[in-house]
Structure formats: structure tokens, C-alpha cells
Amino acid sequence: MMIKLQAKEIVFGYDSNPVLDSVSFEIAPSKLVTIVGPNGSGKSTLIKCINKIVSPQGGSILIDRREVAKMTRMEVARYLSYVPQSSVRIFPTNVFDTILMGRRPHIGWLGSERDEEKVWDVLQLLNIERLAMNNFSELSGGQQQKVLIARALVQEAEVMLLDEPTSNLDIWHQLDVMNIIRDVVKKKEITAIMALHDLNLASYYSDRIIMMKRGKIVAVGDPHSVITEENIASVYRVQAAVRKLSDRPMIMPLRQIRGSKA
Amino acid sequence: MMSGKALFFRAKTRAEMSQSRRAGKRSAMQTAHDRFKLVRIFFVLGIAALLVFLTGLIITLGPLEISVADAYSALLARFLPDHFQSEALTSRVVWNIRFPRILGGMMAGFGLGICGCVMQAVLKNPLASPFTLGITAGAQFGISMAAVIGFSVLGGPYFIIGNAFLCALLCSFFIIGLAAIKGATSENLVLAGIAVNYFFSAISQLLKYFASDEQLRLMTNWGMGDLAAFSWANSQLLLAVFVICVPLLMSKCWDLNIMTAGDDTAKSIGVNAENTRLFIMATSSLLVAVIVCFMGIIAFVGLVAPHMARMVIGGDHRFLIPASGVLGALVLMSADAVGMNLMAPTIIPTGIMTSIVGVPFFMYLMMKGKRKEFWT
Ligand SMILES: Nc1ncnc2c1ncn2[C@@H]1O[C@H](COP(=O)(O)OP(=O)(O)OP(=O)(O)O)[C@@H](O)[C@H]1O
Ligand SMILES: [Mg+2]
Numbered sequence: 001m002m003i004k005l006q007a008k009e010i011v012f013g014y015d016s017n018p019v020l021d022s023v024s025f026e027i028a029p030s031k032l033v034t035i036v037g038p039n040g041s042g043k044s045t046l047i048k049c050i051n052k053i054v055s056p057q058g059g060s061i062l063i064d065r066r067e068v069a070k071m072t073r074m075e076v077a078r079y080l081s082y083v084p085q086s087s088v089r090i091f092p093t094n095v096f097d098t099i100l101m102g103r104r105p106h107i108g109w110l111g112s113e114r115d116e117e118k119v120w121d122v123l124q125l126l127n128i129e130r131l132a133m134n135n136f137s138e139l140s141g142g143q144q145q146k147v148l149i150a151r152a153l154v155q156e157a158e159v160m161l162l163d164e165p166t167s168n169l170d171i172w173h174q175l176d177v178m179n180i181i182r183d184v185v186k187k188k189e190i191t192a193i194m195a196l197h198d199l200n201l202a203s204y205y206s207d208r209i210i211m212m213k214r215g216k217i218v219a220v221g222d223p224h225s226v227i228t229e230e231n232i233a234s235v236y237r238v239q240a241a242v243r244k245l246s247d248r249p250m251i252m253p254l255r256q257i258r259g260s261k262a
Numbered sequence: 263m264m265s266g267k268a269l270f271f272r273a274k275t276r277a278e279m280s281q282s283r284r285a286g287k288r289s290a291m292q293t294a295h296d297r298f299k300l301v302r303i304f305f306v307l308g309i310a311a312l313l314v315f316l317t318g319l320i321i322t323l324g325p326l327e328i329s330v331a332d333a334y335s336a337l338l339a340r341f342l343p344d345h346f347q348s349e350a351l352t353s354r355v356v357w358n359i360r361f362p363r364i365l366g367g368m369m370a371g372f373g374l375g376i377c378g379c380v381m382q383a384v385l386k387n388p389l390a391s392p393f394t395l396g397i398t399a400g401a402q403f404g405i406s407m408a409a410v411i412g413f414s415v416l417g418g419p420y421f422i423i424g425n426a427f428l429c430a431l432l433c434s435f436f437i438i439g440l441a442a443i444k445g446a447t448s449e450n451l452v453l454a455g456i457a458v459n460y461f462f463s464a465i466s467q468l469l470k471y472f473a474s475d476e477q478l479r480l481m482t483n484w485g486m487g488d489l490a491a492f493s494w495a496n497s498q499l500l501l502a503v504f505v506i507c508v509p510l511l512m513s514k515c516w517d518l519n520i521m522t523a524g525d526d527t528a529k530s531i532g533v534n535a536e537n538t539r540l541f542i543m544a545t546s547s548l549l550v551a552v553i554v555c556f557m558g559i560i561a562f563v564g565l566v567a568p569h570m571a572r573m574v575i576g577g578d579h580r581f582l583i584p585a586s587g588v589l590g591a592l593v594l595m596s597a598d599a600v601g602m603n604l605m606a607p608t609i610i611p612t613g614i615m616t617s618i619v620g621v622p623f624f625m626y627l628m629m630k631g632k633r634k635e636f637w638t
Contacts, residue, residue, distance in 0.1 A: 051530055052529070053526050053529045053530060072532075073532045073533065074532040077530065077532030078532075080530070082526075082527070082530035082531075084524075084526055084530075087523060087524060087527060088524070089523070090386050090387070090388060090522065091382070091386075091388070091522050092572065092576060093523070093576075096295055097519065097576075097577065097578050101519060101520045101523065101527075101531055104516055104531045104532055104533065105531065120289075120292060132291045132292075132294075132295060133291065133294055133295060133298065
């Protein structure tokens with residue numbers, strides 16, 4: 001299925017502190033999109049606005065031309081899955097049950113064998129089947145992240161929202177996760193929107209990059225047009241060298257730009 | 263890199279699934295998972311069977327000699343008079359004296375166990391329970407008020423019980439109201455519950471100064487948990503609330519699993535976290551209110567039965583809710599049987615005995631450590 005996602009002039013603030021200031025974008029189907037920007041620029045908040053974890057004070061999100069604000073949570077969950085930046089557990093839950101939660105939008109009261117089969121398939125895909133019966137809170141940060149991605153995958157939504165899905169992973173697993181996400185996007189023609197800090201990963205894998213600064217979008221487009229020395233200097237206040245490598249811009253940060261707050 | 267695996271999104275057809283099963287392709291992990299599922303089912307069924315067995319056993323305890331076989335046939339004769347006979351005296355003692363108390367204990371334990379379990383899940387707090395949230399203290403205040411001041415909202419036969427019930431509900435509405443306020447953390451709720459607890463306990467203590475001996479005895483008995491108040495005559499209300507609330511709570515088992523992962527995650531999977539929390543708190547408070555107004559304060563079971571269950575069978579609420587229930591019933595019922603007979607004819611109050619019997623059991627489970635070690 002091919003669906004389009006639109007954000008129109010989203011305004012959001014916690015209490016009265018403005019966090020998102022009239023954010024608008026459109027995302028074509030079957031694309032891998034990353035949101036980059038400095039700490040606190042509003043990436044996580046934007047993602048939470050998209051799937052109604054928090055409700056924007058102004059503007060609207062449209063999926064398939066339908067307004068997210070007017071859908072029930074269950075409907076939203078069938079369109080959008082979500083991988084949080086982190087997850088704490090107070091009570092023990094094993095990995096299998098954690099992933100099975102993702103079937104909730106599709107599941108009957110008792111759950112079926114089919115749902116469980118899907119969990120096993122995803123466990124295999126992510127190569128974490130041996131962890132199935134382990135306690136979620138006793139996994140390493142990277143393993144936890146993979147489990148949360150697995151949960152989003154079994155949700156079978158058409159748009160996946162991921163909040164820094166590679167932040168706890170070593171480089172092998174970063175590539176592993178990014179490849180899996182890219183493959184799913186291609187094969188299932190779904191859309192993935194993820195917040196990332198690693199500009200090189202973003203550049204290498206993204207179809208489009210959204211660059212944010214203090215709640216505003218400052219650049220949108222393909223990696224070549226967004227990952228430039230000028231943008232990095234003005235958004236991150238870092239002087240960097242950007243070079244082409246296998247047809248993607250790769251960056252090497254050189255030094256901080258002090259003084260005038262850009 | 264993963265052409266072989268990339269098809270995972272397509273659900274396997276039934277044929278494929280059964281084919282791979284026939285070919286014995288279930289992995290070791292899948293087998294372990296299947297076994298764990300069976301273990302959990304047998305755990306719940308096993309304790310339920312134990313409850314039935316103990317019922318027969320406990321009925322035999324007491325001044326009138328009744329054998330286990332007589333006990334069961336006296337009970338069954340009530341339902342299948344064509345197939346079972348029972349002597350009139352035995353039948354009367356079993357049906358009117360011994361069985362109601364056992365059933366009351368079982369229901370109270372079951373109800374408190376599952377209420378503690380669901381409250382802990384929606385508040386994401388292992389300290390949540392009917393007692394720590396101040397609901398039982400509210401009921402106690404209601405009892406004291408009716409007994410000492412003679413003020414009660416309802417009259418007639420519900421003069422005292424009705425007051426306990428309403429005050430318990432009032433307390434839980436206070437907690438629910440707090441939960442509904444944005445930004446109230448679950449730690450805050452439990453803190454508020456403990457504060458409410460102290461407040462109402464203090465007022466109840468104060469009222470004791472003005473109480474006559476008779477009133478004092480009533481308040482003290484009730485405060486220690488007293489199953490004697492339960493009889494067939496007043497069982498209807500309890501049964502009705504049970505029949506409504508327990509299935510409602512059970513029906514939310516998936517949402518409860520998801521709620522433990524945090525509100526943001528719950529919302530992203532389609533669960534309305536705020537509404538679920540309010541619904542669960544309201545339903546379980548109703549159940550707790552009707553239990554405490556009949557049986558008094560039995561603090562230990564609601565807090566600890568869910569932890570015992572979790573230690574043994576893990577955190578999946580499909581199994582955890584019934585397991586907390588049957589464990590609660592087991593602890594309360596056996597504790598009460600001990601309390602009834604240990605120093606007979608003196609009866610040790612249910613609440614006291616429950617803690618004396620339950621705490622060492624709980625400590626043992628805690629020492630024994632993680633769930634895994636139970637089954638492997
Ligand atoms: N729950 C909250 N309550 C109040 N303010 C918040 C809350 N969450 C985030 N903020 C504020 O909103 C702003 C944006 O935060 P957000 O988490 O969206 O940033 P981010 O771009 O994801 O940052 P990071 O890269 O560090 O994850 C920050 O200034 C933060 O202090
Ligand atoms: Mg963030």
C-alpha cells in the first residue's frame with residue numbers, strides 16, 4: 001500500500017515553552033527519511049506529534065489525506081509504529097512478550113498462533129531469537145533497541161517512526177539495523193521516519209533528510225542538498241569537511257565554532 | 263544481505279506453518295516458549311485444584327466431626343440432590359457455617375490479589391495495592407464514623423457496611439482524580455495514598471477515644487480483618503460485583519501488558535493510556551470497596567500476591583491476573599484456617615494470620631530469586 005504523510009504547520013510546546021514552530025513537510029510513500037538536528041531541537045517531539053503521543057496545539061498531520069487528530073488511537077497504531085528513544089521496565093517482561101505487544105492493533109482477546117509466528121519471524125530476521133525468553137530489562141542497551149525495533153516491525157504499520165534507533169549499537173549492528181529498515185521500506189513499500197544523530201548514517205541511507213534547529217525546519221531534501229558544510233556550520237556550530245564517498249556526502253567534523261550564537 | 267529472510271512480512275499460511283511443524287522445525291527457543299506457556303497454565307490450574315482440595319480439608323476442621331468425603335458430598339448435594347446425599351446436621355454445618363467462611367476468604371483473597379495486580383500495572387509501581395493507596399483506610403474511617411458517631415449515609419442493614427463502602431470509594435476517587443491530573447507520577451500517587459492512609463488511620467484512632475467498649479470491639483475486629491461477617495445473607499452484593507468486575511479486569515490483559523511499557527509506548531500501540539488507567543482504577547476500587555466493607559482490612563494479600571505470582575510465572579497479564587487471584591485466595595484461605603483452629607476456640611483474626619503466614623512465604627520466594635530458577 002502506498003500512503004503519503006503530510007504535516008501542516010505543526011505548533012507544539014510543553015506547557016508554554018514553544019518546541020515546534022510551524023513545522024511543515026510532505027513525505028512520499030516508500031521513502032526512508034531522517035530527521036537530524038542538535039540536542040533539544042525537537043526531533044523526538046516532532047515524532048511524538050506525528051503519532052499523537054502528544055497533541056499539537058496547532059496545525060495538522062494527514063495520513064492518506066485523513067487527519068490523525070480525528071482517528072482513534074487504534075487506527076493510528078495501524079498506520080504508524082513507533083520505536084522510542086529508550087524504554088524502562090519496572091516489572092519483568094520477556095523479550096517475546098515485549099514484541100508480541102506490537103500485535104495489539106491486530107489481535108483478538110486471546111491472540112492467535114499467527115501473531116506468535118510473526119514474532120518468531122521477526123526475531124529470526126533481527127537475529128535475536130536466542131534472546132526470546134530473556135528478561136527485557138536484563139538485555140544490553142543495543143539488544144533492547146533491537147527488541148523495540150522488532151516490536152515496531154510486527155505492528156506492520158505503513159509508516160515506522162524511529163527515535164534514534166542506532167544510538168546504542170556498535171557499528172556492525174548500526175549497519176545491520178539500517179539495512180533491515182531499508183529493506184523493509186523497499187520490499188513493503190512503507191515509509192520510515194527516523195531521528196538520527198549520526199549524519200553519515202543519515203546521508204548514506206536516507207532518501208530525504210529533514211534538518212531541524214530550535215523547533216524549525218532549516219533544510220529539507222536529498223543528502224547532497226542538506227549535508228553541506230554551510231548547513232552544518234549554521235545548525236551545529238561545527239566546522240566540518242564534507243566529501244563525496246560512494247556518491248554520498250560524508251562528513252568529518254573538524255572543530256567547534258565559538259562565539260556568535262548562530 | 264537478507265534476501266532469504268526478507269519475506270517475513272508475508273504471514274505464513276496455515277499449511278506452511280503446520281508443514282514446518284510436521285517437519286519438526288520448531289526451534290529450541292520455540293519449544294521452550296511453548297513449554298513455558300503450558301507451565302503457566304498448569305500453575306494456575308494447579309493452585310485452583312489445590313483450592314478445591316483445601317476447601318474439603320478445611321471443612322473437616324472444627325468441633326463437629328466431618329470427613330472429607332462427607333464435606334464434598336454435603337456441598338455437591340446442594341447442586342445435584344439426585345446423586346449425592348448428606349445428613350441434615352452435617353449439611354447444615356457445612357453449608358451454613360463452614361463453607362461460607364471459606365468461600366468468603368477465597369473470594370476476598372482472589373479479589374484483593376487481582377486488584378493489587380492490575381493497580382500495580384497501571385500505576386507502574388510495585389508498591390501499589392488497595393492498602394497502600396489508602397482505600398482500606400477510607401473504609402476503616404467509614405466504619406468508625408458509623409460505629410462511634412452514629413452517622414451513616416445509608417440506613418437499615420447497610421448502616422455500617424454501606425458507610426465503609428462509600429468511604430472506600432471516596433478515597434479511590436481521590437486517587438483516581440490525582441491520576442487524571444496531568445503530570446502526576448505514579449510515585450506521587452502512592453505517596454498520596456500513604457498520606458491518605460495515615461490521615462484516616464489517625465482519625466479512626468481519635469474516634470476510639472470516644473468509643474464505648476462495644477464500639478471499640480467492633481472497630482478493632484474489623485480493623486484486623488474478619489471473615490465472620492460474610493454469610494449467605496449478605497453474599498449477593500459481593501457476588502454481583504465479582505461477576506461484573508473480574509471479567510472486566512481480565513478483558514484488559516493485553517492493555518495491561520502494554521501499560522507496563524510506559525504511556526508513550528502504550529499510546530503508540532493503540533492503547534489509550536489515560537482512559538485505561540481510569541477504567542482499571544475505578545473497576546478495581548469498586549471490587550476492593552465491597553471486599554473490605556464485608557471483611558475488614560487484610561493488607562498483605564493485595565500487595566504481595568501479585569509479586570509472588572510474578573516471581574513464579576513472569577509478567578504476562580493473561581496468566582498473571584488469574585495467578586495473582588488464586589495465590590491470594592490460597593494465602594488468605596489457608597491463613598484463616600490456621601487462625602480458626604490453631605488456638606480454638608479462640609479465633610485469631612484473618613488479617614493478622616494472613617500476615618503471619620504470608621510474610622515468611624513471600625520472603626522465601628524473594629530469596630529463591632528469579633523466575634527462571636523455578637523451572638530450569
Ligand atoms: N516531557 C517534556 N516536558 C517538558 N519539556 C520537554 C519534554 N520533553 C522535551 N522537552 C523539551 O522540548 C525540547 C525538545 O526536546 P526533544 O526531546 O524533542 O529534542 P530532541 O531533538 O529529540 O533532542 P535529543 O537529540 O537530545 O534527543 C527540549 O528543549 C526539551 O527540554
Ligand atoms: Mg530525542
